[in-house]
Amino acid sequence: MDSIKNxxxxxxxxxxxxNLSLNQIRDLLSKMSSSEIAHALExxxxxxxxxxxxxxxxxxxxxxxFELGEEIQQDLISNISNEELSEAVKELELDEIVxxxxxxxxxxxxxxxxNMSMVDRQRIEMGLTFPENTAGGLLNTDVISVRPGxxxxxxxxxxxxxGKLPDNTDKIFVVNNxxxxxxxxxxxxxITSNPSMRVNEIMETEISPISADLDDKEVAxxxxxxxLISSSVINENGKLIGRITIDDVLDVIREDADQNLLGMAGVxxxxxxxxxxxxxxxxxxxxxxxxxxxxxxxxxxxFQDVIDKIVYLAILMPIVASMGGVAATQTLTIVLRGLxxxxxxxxxxxxxxxxxxxxxxxxxxVLSILVGLITYGWFKDxxxxxxxxxxxxxxxxxxxxxxxxxxLILRKFKQDPAIGGSVVVTTVTDVVGFFSFLGLATxxxx
Amino acid sequence: MDSIKNxxxxxxxxxxxxNLSLNQIRDLLSKMSSSEIAHALExxxxxxxxxxxxxxxxxxxxxxxFELGEEIQQDLISNISNEELSEAVKELELDEIVxxxxxxxxxxxxxxxxNMSMVDRQRIEMGLTFPENTAGGLLNTDVISVRPGxxxxxxxxxxxxxGKLPDNTDKIFVVNNxxxxxxxxxxxxxITSNPSMRVNEIMETEISPISADLDDKEVAxxxxxxxLISSSVINENGKLIGRITIDDVLDVIREDADQNLLGMAGVxxxxxxxxxxxxxxxxxxxxxxxxxxxxxxxxxxxFQDVIDKIVYLAILMPIVASMGGVAATQTLTIVLRGLxxxxxxxxxxxxxxxxxxxxxxxxxxVLSILVGLITYGWFKDxxxxxxxxxxxxxxxxxxxxxxxxxxLILRKFKQDPAIGGSVVVTTVTDVVGFFSFLGLATxxxx
Numbered sequence: 032m033d034s035i036k037n038x039x040x041x042x043x044x045x046x047x048x049x050n051l052s053l054n055q056i057r058d059l060l061s062k063m064s065s066s067e068i069a070h071a072l073e074x075x076x077x078x079x080x081x082x083x084x085x086x087x088x089x090x091x092x093x094x095x096x097f098e099l100g101e102e103i104q105q106d107l108i109s110n111i112s113n114e115e116l117s118e119a120v121k122e123l124e125l126d127e128i129v130x131x132x133x134x135x136x137x138x139x140x141x142x143x144x145x146n147m148s149m150v151d152r153q154r155i156e157m158g159l160t161f162p163e164n165t166a167g168g169l170l171n172t173d174v175i176s177v178r179p180g181x182x183x184x185x186x187x188x189x190x191x192x193x194g195k196l197p198d199n200t201d202k203i204f205v206v207n208n209x210x211x212x213x214x215x216x217x218x219x220x221x222i223t224s225n226p227s228m229r230v231n232e233i234m235e236t237e238i239s240p241i242s243a244d245l246d247d248k249e250v251a252x253x254x255x256x257x258x259l260i261s262s263s264v265i266n267e268n269g270k271l272i273g274r275i276t277i278d279d280v281l282d283v284i285r286e287d288a289d290q291n292l293l294g295m296a297g298v299x300x301x302x303x304x305x306x307x308x309x310x311x312x313x314x315x316x317x318x319x320x321x322x323x324x325x326x327x328x329x330x331x332x333x334f335q336d337v338i339d340k341i342v343y344l345a346i347l348m349p350i351v352a353s354m355g356g357v358a359a360t361q362t363l364t365i366v367l368r369g370l371x372x373x374x375x376x377x378x379x380x381x382x383x384x385x386x387x388x389x390x391x392x393x394x395x396x397v398l399s400i401l402v403g404l405i406t407y408g409w410f411k412d413x414x415x416x417x418x419x420x421x422x423x424x425x426x427x428x429x430x431x432x433x434x435x436x437x438x439l440i441l442r443k444f445k446q447d448p449a450i451g452g453s454v455v456v457t458t459v460t461d462v463v464g465f466f467s468f469l470g471l472a473t474x475x476x477x
Numbered sequence: 478m479d480s481i482k483n484x485x486x487x488x489x490x491x492x493x494x495x496n497l498s499l500n501q502i503r504d505l506l507s508k509m510s511s512s513e514i515a516h517a518l519e520x521x522x523x524x525x526x527x528x529x530x531x532x533x534x535x536x537x538x539x540x541x542x543f544e545l546g547e548e549i550q551q552d553l554i555s556n557i558s559n560e561e562l563s564e565a566v567k568e569l570e571l572d573e574i575v576x577x578x579x580x581x582x583x584x585x586x587x588x589x590x591x592n593m594s595m596v597d598r599q600r601i602e603m604g605l606t607f608p609e610n611t612a613g614g615l616l617n618t619d620v621i622s623v624r625p626g627x628x629x630x631x632x633x634x635x636x637x638x639x640g641k642l643p644d645n646t647d648k649i650f651v652v653n654n655x656x657x658x659x660x661x662x663x664x665x666x667x668i669t670s671n672p673s674m675r676v677n678e679i680m681e682t683e684i685s686p687i688s689a690d691l692d693d694k695e696v697a698x699x700x701x702x703x704x705l706i707s708s709s710v711i712n713e714n715g716k717l718i719g720r721i722t723i724d725d726v727l728d729v730i731r732e733d734a735d736q737n738l739l740g741m742a743g744v745x746x747x748x749x750x751x752x753x754x755x756x757x758x759x760x761x762x763x764x765x766x767x768x769x770x771x772x773x774x775x776x777x778x779x780f781q782d783v784i785d786k787i788v789y790l791a792i793l794m795p796i797v798a799s800m801g802g803v804a805a806t807q808t809l810t811i812v813l814r815g816l817x818x819x820x821x822x823x824x825x826x827x828x829x830x831x832x833x834x835x836x837x838x839x840x841x842x843v844l845s846i847l848v849g850l851i852t853y854g855w856f857k858d859x860x861x862x863x864x865x866x867x868x869x870x871x872x873x874x875x876x877x878x879x880x881x882x883x884x885l886i887l888r889k890f891k892q893d894p895a896i897g898g899s900v901v902v903t904t905v906t907d908v909v910g911f912f913s914f915l916g917l918a919t920x921x922x923x
Contacts, residue, residue, distance in 0.1 A: 046824050066702040074820040076828040187668060196665035198704060201647055218664050219642035222633060255731075256512040258644060258724045260706055277723055278704045284727070285701075288734030289814065295741070296810035297803070302820045303828070306835035313807050314840050320803045321844060324796040325851060331792045338784075338791050345784050345791035346777045349798065349907070350770040357743070357766045357900065361759050364742035368735065374520040374748045378492045382522040382749070389752035394760050398767060405771060454803065461795070 044071045048079060057086050065091065069098030072107075076303050081110065092119035097127040102301045102308075105134055113139065117146035125172045126279060129158040133168075157272075166250050167243035169283070170264050170273040173197040176204045179213055179231035183224050186216070199276035201260040205234045212240045212263055212271045240265045243272060247283050252373075254280045291371060294449035295364075316451045323458035327352070330462045334469035337477055343410055344472050347419055351468045354398065355426035355460030362387050362434025363456050367449050370438060380439075387431040395424040414475060422468035426460055429467075433459035490517045494525060503532045511537065515544030518553075522749050527556065538565035543573040548747045548754075551580055559585065563592035571618045572725060575604040579614075603718075612696050613689035615729070616710050616719040619643040622650045625659055625677035629670050632662070645722035647706040651680045658686045658709055658717045686711040689718060693729050698819075700726045737817060740895035741810075762897045769904035773798070776908045780915035783923055789856055790918050793865055797914045800844065801872035801906030808833050808880025809902050813895050816884060826885075833877040841870040860921060868914035872906055875913075879905035 040059045048056055060068055060083070068087070072080045072095070084107050087095060092111075096104050096119065108116060108131070120128045120143075132140055132155065140159075144152050154172060161167020175196070177186050186203075190196065196218075203221075205214045214234035224233050240263040241250060253259065254277060261276045293299055297316025300309050331338070331348070338345050366383070369375035375383065399420035407416035433456040438448035486505045494502055506514060506529070514533065518526050518541070530553050533541060538557075542550050542565065554562060554577070566574045566589075578586055578601065586605075590598050600618060607613025621642070623632050632649075636642065642664075649667075651660045660680035670679050686709040687696060699705065700723060707722045739745055743762025746755050777784070777794070784791050812829070815821035821829065845866035853862035879902040884894035887901075 045822055048824075064702060070702075070820070073818070074822065074825060076825055076832075190665075191669050191671075194669060196669060199647075199706065200665055201645075201706070218668060219636075219646055222664060222668055223637050223640060223642060225637075255727055256510060256516075260645065260647070260723070277706070281701055281727070281730070284730060284734075288730075288737070291734070291738055292741070292814060293810060295738070296806050298807045298810055300811070302811060302815040302818070303825065303832070306832050306839060309811075309832065310836045310839040313804070313836065314843060316807075317800065317803055317840055317844060318847070320800060321796070321847060321851075324799045327799070328792050328796055331795070335788045335792060339788045342781045342785045342791075345788075345794075346774050346781060348791075349777070349795060349911075350767070350774055352795065353770045353773070353903075353907070354763065354766060357763055358759070360742050360899075361744045361762075364739060364744055365746070365748060365755075368738060369748040372516075372519070372748070374516070376491055376520065378494075379520060379522055379749065386522075386749070386752050386755065390756045390759065393752060393756040394763055397760060398763060401764070401767060405767075453806075457799075461799070465795075 041067050041071055044083070045074055048083070053086060056083070060086055060091075061088075065094035066098045068095045072099060073103060073301065073303070077106075077305050080303070081107070084110075089115055089118050090122065093121070093123045093127070093131075096120070096131050097123060100301050101134060102304065104131065108135070113142045114146065117143050121147070121151070125154060125158045125273070126169050128155055129161075129168065129170075133159055133163060161243055164247045165243065166241045166245040166247065166264055166275060169247060169250065169275045169279045170243065171197075171276065171279075172273045174204055174263070174271060174274045175200065176206045176210075176271060177216070177230055179205055179207070179229070179234065181230045182226065183221055183228050183230070183233070184226035186221055186230060187226065190221075199261055199278060204263050204271055204274070205230055206271050210271055211269045212265050215263060238262075240271070241275060242267070248287060250275060251280050251283045251287070287371075291367070291449050294447060294451070295367070295453055297451045297454065316454055319451060320454045323454060323461070326458060327461035327465060330465040331469065334465075334473060337469060337473045341415075341472065341476060343412070343415060344469060347406065347415070348465055348468050350402065351419060351422045351426050352461045352464035354402075354423055355430045355464045356457040358391060358394070358427050359430035359434045359456040359460045360453050362391075362431055363438060363452055366435055366438050367452065370442065370448060380435075384431070384435055387435060388428065391427040391431045392424070395427040398427070399423045415472075418471045418475060419468060422464065422471055425467040426464040429463040430456070430460050487513050487517055490529070491520055494529070499532060502529070506532060506537075507534075511540035512544045514541045518545060519549060519747065519749070523552075523751050526749070527553070530556075535561055535564050536568065539567070539569045539573070539577070542566070542577050543569060546747050547580060548750065550577065554581070559588045560592065563589050567593070567597070571600060571604045571719070572615050572721075574601055575607075575614065575616075579605055579609060607689055610693045611689065612687045612691040612693060612710055612721060615693060615696065615721045615725045616689065617643075617722065617725075618719045620650055620709070620717060620720045621646065622652045622656075622717060623662070623676055625651050625653070625675070625680065627676045628672065629667060629674050629676070629679070630672035632667055632676060633672065636667075645707055645724060650709050650717055650720070651676055652717050656717055657715045658711050661709060684708075686717070687721060688713070694733060696721060697726050697729045697733070701730075733817075737813070737895050740893060740897070741813070741899055743897045743900065762900055765897060766900045769900060769907070772904060773907035773911060776911040777915065780911075780919060783915060783919045787861075787918065787922060789858070789861060790915060793852065793861070794911055794914050796848065797865060797868045797872050798907045798910035800848075800869055801876045801910045802903040804837060804840070804873050805876035805880045805902040805906045806899050808837075808877050809884060809898055812881055812884050813898065816888065816894060826881075830877070830881055833881060834874065837873040837877045838870070841873040844873070845869045861918075864917045864921060865914060868910065868917055871913040872910040875909040876902070876906050 040063050044059055072083055120131055202215045202217045214236040216234050220233055243264055243266050261274050263271055264273045264275055266272050298313050300312040402423055403416040403420035406419050437455050438452055441448040486509050490505055518529055566577055648661045648663045660682040662680050666679055689710050689712050707720050709717055710719045712718050744759050746758040848869050849862040849866035852865050883901050884898055887894040
């Protein structure tokens with residue numbers, strides 16, 4: 032009943048910590064797993080978070096730091112001494128140490144590495160050579176490898192000598208005496224095979240190892256497509272340099288989904304970031320929106336004479352703009368999702384474009400009739416009702432063009448199409464919305 | 478080099494299928510894994526998708542159907558006969574069969590079950606009793622269980638007799654003669670232990686089994702927090718009824734992230750849904766936006782006299798509304814993310830509210846100075862410049878209130894706060910934006 036009890040601890044920490052003594056909190060923390068403590072820290076405002084972190088034992092700090100998002104992780108690290116940090120990360124797996132150290136200032140990293148043993152240092156420096164978002168950045172060196180000529184009996188006795196296998200060990204790897212990857216051997220296969228068989232008789236050679244420079248999202252796709260628990264990682268010479276395990280892949284998937292969601296709104300911060308940092312993370316897209324809002328305003332400015340004559344136009348024009356904005360965001364979302372899942376390609380983009388056009392015409396007809404009826408009911412003016420209906424159809428069609436082209440163009444220029452795309456597409460629909468409605472009004476009403 | 482070759486097949490299928498003969502396509506498909514075929518189907522417009530599916534062998538159809546999203550899956554199922562479907566799902570795991578059958582019309586499901594053997598039928602009917610979004614819906618019955626009194630040697634010989642272990646078997650379970658769950662035994666522990674030891678000496682009893690009625694998102698959280706590969710599932714009497722494996726949990730995580738992203742924009746459809754269905758999925762939130770857009774228009778209507786006198790107001794008013802909309806969506810996104818990750822609770826919501834207020838004031842000052850300067854530069858009117866600056870600060874503050882309260886209220890009423898939340902919050906900022914700007918103008922300019 033371990034996890035249920037822990038969940039209660041987590042709840043007590045989050046809800047009642049102001050009423051608890053430091054010893055009571057320390058006691059609760061000692062009963063929680065590192066990921067639960069990390070969750071408690073991520074659910075706490077900065078002050079409470081620092082307090083909770085300071086109550087942890089040094090040997091727990093490493094695991095907890097690894098489980099945290101980058102921003103909070105680096106915040107907490109900046110408050111502890113180099114000695115404490117070296118001590119805290121000592122027992123972690125290589126990919127975890129690399130994850131924590133790679134964002135430190137160069138100076139500080141050097142100092143921390145100098146506190147470590149030669150062996151640890153070399154291992155970590157190897158890990159740090161891989162770019163953050165590659166298979167190399169997810170790498171662990173806790174691989175178990177055997178030779179093709181070994182018998183299963185020998186393998187079992189070797190494993191027994193090791194005692195405990197590393198977490199998530201569903202397979203071991205087969206290498207030659209140059210440490211070049213040859214194949215893999217499932218633990219479940221070892222246990223069910225005849226002990227007198229040889230490794231090369233039962234090893235799996237169909238599954239390709241992952242290159243250290245593969246993008247981490249591609250690694251996640253490979254794990255999902257092939258239902259992997261762990262995979263070997265090789266360098267450019269085909270040598271086995273480590274393995275990746277499913278727990279790290281899960282983190283990649285979660286972070287990717289998180290960034291997609293946040294990127295759409297133009298925010299990039301953790302939930303309880305301090306106000307200054309949160310303001311800074313958001314002001315860029317707000318400023319961009321300011322520019323685009325003035326572009327939309329200039330469009331209205333062209334038509335100030337007609338608005339001056341017919342004030343109803345000013346009342347109705349935001350409706351056309353706003354409907355286009357929602358429709359464009361819908362198309363944008365579908366396109367972004369399709370791009371993320373790698374479903375959209377040159378062969379089907381035409382079909383998608385035609386489909387979106389059909390959708391906008393279908394919904395355009397329904398909605399423009401509604402808008403026309405409401406407008407007529409309100410102002411008893413048939414011409415204005417017809418004009419707003421036409422403008423709405425035009426703007427819904429423009430929303431499709433914006434919703435599809437903007438992300439594709441952003442991607443063409445190697446920009447992340449998810450970030451701030453909605454600000455750009457709504458600019459298009461604002462401008463087209465105001466232009467079509469006020470333009471039609473100028474032609475037919477003045 | 479298997480997966481790399483397959484990726485090429487996938488690319489050929491997606492890009493060149495119109496130029497290939499049916500036999501060539503069939504040949505390519507036979508070289509692809511079921512998840513790669515599913516990806517090809519999801520990346521194809523309906524017509525091509527139906528063609529590709531019709532080229533699959535019946536025995537492949539089941540695996541492919543399971544990998545597909547619900548909408549496409551049910552579409553394809555509606556085109557095949559009951560006999561073919563029974564044949565296709567026959568070899569699948571229980572949770573996969575249940576996933577495919579549970580959305581069928583009652584009549585059809587009965588017919589398909591009647592084509593199956595008594596044993597299969599009972600097993601599937603048991604699986605179908607669990608609600609879709611619970612642990613029970615992810616359940617597999619391919620568990621291996623042993624007794625606490627068995628020796629490790631007996632366990633190994635039992636496993637050897639079984640031959641191949643089911644995929645993702647990192648552990649087996651220990652039950653008493655009532656089939657009540659007692660503990661679990663890691664395969665890696667079995668292989669490294671002394672064969673003369675007894676199961677109850679090395680079995681893990683600290684880890685709690687999952688209840689069949691646990692929400693599937695909670696299951697995902699448990700897997701992530703405890704780095705699980707598989708977990709036992711028990712019924713309300715503590716009896717072992719099956720297990721859940723990490724591959725199914727990955728699907729839950731992906732679907733959840735997908736729904737969050739789509740829900741925000743008020744869409745719910747697969748990327749290549751036919752136009753009618755796509756239009757239908759989106760028209761609801763477009764219509765809601767129509768209602769709210771008219772509410773915003775009514776706000777402007779109150780101030781038609783002042784607009785009639787000063788036409789500049791009509792040009793500038795969308796700027797205030799649009800800035801508020803972007804800021805509100807940013808706050809909303811942070812709150813939704815915090816709610817999804819269960820980071821936000823009664824103890825920290827106050828802090829979050831104050832932080833958001835501070836952010837809106839900080840950004841409000843920066844942006845209102847910018848807006849004021851640009852407006853003064855454009856219209857050379859100091860009063861209008863000051864008014865728009867004040868209105869912008871007011872609206873950014875209102876965006877915080879909307880961005881935090883709307884999702885919390887929706888959740889209070891058991892609604893998914895992610896769905897369409899942005900339409901509601903932008904209504905608030907539109908109304909407040911128009912009201913504050915035009916209201917201030919009425920007071921100070923008329």
